[in-house]
Amino acid sequence: MPWLSRSSTNEVINRICDKIWLAVVQRTLRPGARLKEEELTEIFATTRARVRQALLILEQDGLVTITPNRGACIAEPSVEDAQDAFCARIAIEQRLVARLCQTASAEDIRLLREHIDQERRAHERSDHEAVIRLSGEFHMLLAKLSGAELLLRILRMLTIRTSLITAMYQTAATQTCGPDEHDRILAAIEARDALSASHEMAHHLHHLETALRLSDAPTPVSGLREALAAVVPKRSPSSS
Amino acid sequence: MPWLSRSSTNEVINRICDKIWLAVVQRTLRPGARLKEEELTEIFATTRARVRQALLILEQDGLVTITPNRGACIAEPSVEDAQDAFCARIAIEQRLVARLCQTASAEDIRLLREHIDQERRAHERSDHEAVIRLSGEFHMLLAKLSGAELLLRILRMLTIRTSLITAMYQTAATQTCGPDEHDRILAAIEARDALSASHEMAHHLHHLETALRLSDAPTPVSGLREALAAVVPKRSPSSS
DNA sequence: AGCGCTCCGATTGTCGACAAATACGCTGAC
DNA sequence: GTCAGCGTATTTGTCGACAATCGGAGCGCT
Numbered sequence: 001m002p003w004l005s006r007s008s009t010n011e012v013i014n015r016i017c018d019k020i021w022l023a024v025v026q027r028t029l030r031p032g033a034r035l036k037e038e039e040l041t042e043i044f045a046t047t048r049a050r051v052r053q054a055l056l057i058l059e060q061d062g063l064v065t066i067t068p069n070r071g072a073c074i075a076e077p078s079v080e081d082a083q084d085a086f087c088a089r090i091a092i093e094q095r096l097v098a099r100l101c102q103t104a105s106a107e108d109i110r111l112l113r114e115h116i117d118q119e120r121r122a123h124e125r126s127d128h129e130a131v132i133r134l135s136g137e138f139h140m141l142l143a144k145l146s147g148a149e150l151l152l153r154i155l156r157m158l159t160i161r162t163s164l165i166t167a168m169y170q171t172a173a174t175q176t177c178g179p180d181e182h183d184r185i186l187a188a189i190e191a192r193d194a195l196s197a198s199h200e201m202a203h204h205l206h207h208l209e210t211a212l213r214l215s216d217a218p219t220p221v222s223g224l225r226e227a228l229a230a231v232v233p234k235r236s237p238s239s240s
Numbered sequence: 241m242p243w244l245s246r247s248s249t250n251e252v253i254n255r256i257c258d259k260i261w262l263a264v265v266q267r268t269l270r271p272g273a274r275l276k277e278e279e280l281t282e283i284f285a286t287t288r289a290r291v292r293q294a295l296l297i298l299e300q301d302g303l304v305t306i307t308p309n310r311g312a313c314i315a316e317p318s319v320e321d322a323q324d325a326f327c328a329r330i331a332i333e334q335r336l337v338a339r340l341c342q343t344a345s346a347e348d349i350r351l352l353r354e355h356i357d358q359e360r361r362a363h364e365r366s367d368h369e370a371v372i373r374l375s376g377e378f379h380m381l382l383a384k385l386s387g388a389e390l391l392l393r394i395l396r397m398l399t400i401r402t403s404l405i406t407a408m409y410q411t412a413a414t415q416t417c418g419p420d421e422h423d424r425i426l427a428a429i430e431a432r433d434a435l436s437a438s439h440e441m442a443h444h445l446h447h448l449e450t451a452l453r454l455s456d457a458p459t460p461v462s463g464l465r466e467a468l469a470a471v472v473p474k475r476s477p478s479s480s
Numbered sequence: 481a482g483c484g485c486t487c488c489g490a491t492t493g494t495c496g497a498c499a500a501a502t503a504c505g506c507t508g509a510c
Numbered sequence: 511g512t513c514a515g516c517g518t519a520t521t522t523g524t525c526g527a528c529a530a531t532c533g534g535a536g537c538g539c540t
Contacts, residue, residue, distance in 0.1 A: 053296070071491065087335055087388075090335075149321065157390075276520095278521075287496085487536085491532080494530090496526100497527105505517090506518095
């Protein structure tokens with residue numbers, strides 16, 4: 001578990017945070033899903049206070065939204081949030097890769113290449129779940145290798161938003177951006193070509209964003225979620 | 241109180257967060273200062289649970305550090321953290337002002353001008369406390385006017401770091417960067433000159449950073465803090 | 481039958497007390 | 511006189527129970 005949100009001092013709380021975050025990335029938990037405290041309490045075999053702390057942390061990260069007397073749900077970022085997140089990601093990750101061009105060690109590059117290989121393997125066996133997860137982790141790995149604790153934290157907040165958005169406005173095309181672009185970014189880093197690296201990164205993120213924007217107007221999936229839940233509430237109309 | 245950290249649902253908790261943040265900005269609370277829970281409890285006339293929540297939020301923001309069984313202190317960011325924070329601020333705030341060049345309304349510009357006027361007045365009457373506070377608030381105001389909730393949050397995390405660092409490595413020169421640079425940024429925004437605006441912003445932040453870097457090597461003030469506290473513990477040597 | 485009201489179940493929010501851990505001061509021995 | 515060991519006292523961490531609030535079902539009224 002090369003995982004990333006050791007925000008709290010407590011091990012249990014970190015496990016809760018990581019698990020939920022992982023479930024969201026793997027599309028097991030959809031945006032808008034309810035997170036009942038008691039439920040989580042018995043799932044993780046802990047107390048409600050711990051769960052509560054974990055939820056507070058996740059709210060700070062933007063993964064869940066807590067509404068006063070109604071509990072926690074997986075967040076549903078607005079389109080504006082997504083645009084802001086992409087904007088900030090472009091700004092930050094450009095700097096990030098440019099910096100890595102100067103600081104990256106051979107070991108760093110090896111790790112990145114290994115990661116991309118994993119991505120490629122997952123892609124080849126059509127393991128969409130792993131593809132999505134690994135694709136996000138690549139960017140986190142970049143931040144991690146930069147050694148900047150702060151950038152890692154910020155990038156986590158940003159990737160959380162973009163992951164949620166892709167989960168909400170998911171089109172078939174969204175998850176097909178293979179590891180090629182990551183590969184080109186790595187190549188630029190390896191060549192110590194900062195300009196090219198930041199350019200590739202900008203291109204990559206812009207690509208991701210526009211792939212989403214396609215489905216922006218037509219199908220805000222989650223916008224219909226509540227409505228659909230009310231209309232087709234799992235009850236066959238023949239019975240009553 | 242045009243304040244910024246309404247992270248929590250609870251009013252009391254927000255007040256605690258704001259007050260502490262304000263105290264840090266005004267140099268009333270120095271980095272490394274101990275924050276005892278019980279103490280805060282009676283100061284804010286609340287319960288320890290509230291205080292605890294507030295401290296957790298502040299830890300997420302990077303304003304305090306909580307060490308497992310030893311409580312909370314005002315954070316003391318490392319020099320690397322500071323550099324990262326400035327790096328990220330430059331990346332983000334450049335985008336920010338460029339964006340404001342397109343979206344800023346007349347009302348926005350009026351607010352910014354008013355703020356700068358406040359800065360100037362504070363500067364003229366040598367109210368250093370207000371100068372520091374307002375100088376930081378200017379950047380937060382920019383983020384606020386951009387309308388991007390997310391950018392505001394990130395920028396808060398970043399300005400917290402830079403504020404802490406300036407409090408730690410403070411030289412006389414640090415706080416003298418008058419409102420002129422802010423003024424030039426505003427002028428560029430008003431002229432809808434995105435390139436110039438982002439350039440001015442980069443220059444401004446770079447200026448701030450180098451002003452600090454001067455004292456980087458020579459006097460890590462807070463490094464001596466504990467030592468000094470142990471050596472000169474407010475007790476006159478004549479008494480005992 | 482449609483609509484509004486009330487009551488009830490479920491869920492969250494809050495608090496106080498207890499347990500654990502650490503820092504400090506004291507005593508005693510070398 | 512100094513240092514090690516121990517006990518206490520302060521501070522944080524945790525938990526369980528209670529109170530407040532919200533959503534929904536049921537019921538009565540129009």
